[in-house]
Amino acid sequence: MINSFIDIDSKLDKINDECGVFGLYKKDEELNSVSITHAALFGLQHRGQVSAGITVNVNGELTTVKELGMVTEVFTPKILSNIPNGNITIGHVRYTSSESLDRASNQPLVMRYIQGSIAIAANGSITNFADIRKELEHGGAIFQSNSNAEIMSYVIASERCTTQNLEDAVLSAMDKLDGAYSAVICAPTRLIGFRDKYGFRPLCIGKIKNSYVITSESCVIDSIGGEFIRDVEPGEMVVINEDGFRSYKAKVTADKTSLCLFEYVYVARPDSIIDGVSVHNARFKAGELLYEEFPIDADIVCGVPDSGLIAAEGYSKASGIPFGMGFVKNKYIGRTVGTGKDKKKRLLKTRITALKANVKGKRVIIIDDSIVRGETSQHIVNLMRLAGAKEVHMLISSPPFICPCYFGIDIHDKENLIANKMTIEEIRQFIGADSLGYLSIDNIHKIAANAKINFCDSCFSGHYNAKIPKTLFVDKYAKKIKRQ
Numbered sequence: 001m002i003n004s005f006i007d008i009d010s011k012l013d014k015i016n017d018e019c020g021v022f023g024l025y026k027k028d029e030e031l032n033s034v035s036i037t038h039a040a041l042f043g044l045q046h047r048g049q050v051s052a053g054i055t056v057n058v059n060g061e062l063t064t065v066k067e068l069g070m071v072t073e074v075f076t077p078k079i080l081s082n083i084p085n086g087n088i089t090i091g092h093v094r095y096t097s098s099e100s101l102d103r104a105s106n107q108p109l110v111m112r113y114i115q116g117s118i119a120i121a122a123n124g125s126i127t128n129f130a131d132i133r134k135e136l137e138h139g140g141a142i143f144q145s146n147s148n149a150e151i152m153s154y155v156i157a158s159e160r161c162t163t164q165n166l167e168d169a170v171l172s173a174m175d176k177l178d179g180a181y182s183a184v185i186c187a188p189t190r191l192i193g194f195r196d197k198y199g200f201r202p203l204c205i206g207k208i209k210n211s212y213v214i215t216s217e218s219c220v221i222d223s224i225g226g227e228f229i230r231d232v233e234p235g236e237m238v239v240i241n242e243d244g245f246r247s248y249k250a251k252v253t254a255d256k257t258s259l260c261l262f263e264y265v266y267v268a269r270p271d272s273i274i275d276g277v278s279v280h281n282a283r284f285k286a287g288e289l290l291y292e293e294f295p296i297d298a299d300i301v302c303g304v305p306d307s308g309l310i311a312a313e314g315y316s317k318a319s320g321i322p323f324g325m326g327f328v329k330n331k332y333i334g335r336t337v338g339t340g341k342d343k344k345k346r347l348l349k350t351r352i353t354a355l356k357a358n359v360k361g362k363r364v365i366i367i368d369d370s371i372v373r374g375e376t377s378q379h380i381v382n383l384m385r386l387a388g389a390k391e392v393h394m395l396i397s398s399p400p401f402i403c404p405c406y407f408g409i410d411i412h413d414k415e416n417l418i419a420n421k422m423t424i425e426e427i428r429q430f431i432g433a434d435s436l437g438y439l440s441i442d443n444i445h446k447i448a449a450n451a452k453i454n455f456c457d458s459c460f461s462g463h464y465n466a467k468i469p470k471t472l473f474v475d476k477y478a479k480k481i482k483r484q
């Protein structure tokens with residue numbers, strides 16, 4: 001076994017997921033809403049490891065527990081046993097690209113407004129965030145955080161002043177909020193879920209016994225023993241109360257829906273089904289299509305754990321080249337969160353080992369989901385060579401990243417994207433592979449060809465269906481903290 005410990009800042013060299021949400025409206029007395037929500041957050045942990053939180057509604061009174069850390073760190077058995085078992089519960093796991101890792105951005109966010117208290121948990125990125133925040137600040141608003149959830153709360157609260165009920169306020173807010181969001185609200189008598197008009201981020205509805213759930217990914221519904229009902233549609237708001245669920249549509253619709261293609265490639269769990277397409281099947285198809293584009297003569301095809309594994313199986317099936325384990329990943333090295341000076345502690349340390357017994361003396365194809373800066377790929381190729389591979393061919397199950405994402409995935413800076421600065425041949429030389437191939441844009445659209453909605457491919461194509469921010473929000477206060 002060739003061991004190597006890499007210490008790479010995941011914020012720059014790997015794509016990070018951006019939050020998962022869950023909501024439960026409990027109608028069955030025997031169900032424990034806290035245990036179910038806790039289990040659901042485990043199922044969503046892959047979407048965010050920076051903080052976790054749960055809000056429980058007991059007869060209109062909200063109790064919230066949230067903290068920086070993974071679900072297991074935040075919800076110890078003692079803490080869980082002290083959370084009351086309510087009839088409406090929401091939960092959240094967060095990833096952030098913010099330097100400050102401020103606790104104030106942890107969710108669910110509880111809002112006390114003119115009509116009482118509600119809690120909100122959101123996934124995504126509001127693209128008119130800076131404009132809305134400036135307008136609100138000029139009107140005297142004071143913000144505790146930089147979270148999308150806080151902006152959403154303000155807009156909903158403002159709309160509630162001129163609407164008949166919370167449902168109308170959320171619908172009006174949806175017309176004002178641009179960009180990507182899938183969110184849940186815990187209100188005194190109902191659970192609300194809503195998805196932006198483009199459908200960038202997934203959101204679905206399920207049932208467990210007579211109770212309803214709304215969550216980011218369908219795998220969660222399976223993991224809590226529930227039954228999938230359907231996806232929340234782009235621009236739809238779903239309201240669940242004693243009588244079941246009702247659906248409403250926002251007035252403003254998108255010219256074209258825009259589900260994030262990268263959900264299928266990397267973000268979502270393989271056992272999820274998003275807008276009618278299995279994530280596992282989409283990854284497998286990506287591998288088959290990679291073989292169509294790059295039929296390489298090799299002895300073994302391996303995937304980089306975890307999201308490259310299924311594409312590698314697809315390539316193997318299409319090519320007849322045996323699939324094998326090329327790497328072993330230590331699953332017990334997680335992320336340590338800290339603040340300010342502790343930045344180093346927050347680096348994701350990925351311990352990955354090349355499986356010498358499987359690759360020595362062989363022509364190896366490695367499949368990974370993406371390349372951001374290139375250092376991780378360089379390291380992976382090097383590990384394979386140290387393990388004695390005769391040839392190392394790298395294939396990527398998505399097209400090159402050339403543009404930023406403004407819709408909730410952490411691809412912020414063009415300067416950090418290697419494909420924006422180098423040709424594919426130059427990248428091949430940089431990572432040290434014998435050959436390098438990326439799935440084409442035409443083919444990435446085929447991996448989820450049966451999906452019920454259209455796709456966003458902006459980071460691969462540079463064409464944006466949705467409005468992108470005119471100005472980016474700059475947190476002056478966070479800068480001040482950094483300088484100290």
Ligand code: SF4
Binds near residue numbers: 404409
């Ligand atoms: S720009 Fe890329 S990562 Fe962002 S939503 Fe679109 S496909 Fe997904």
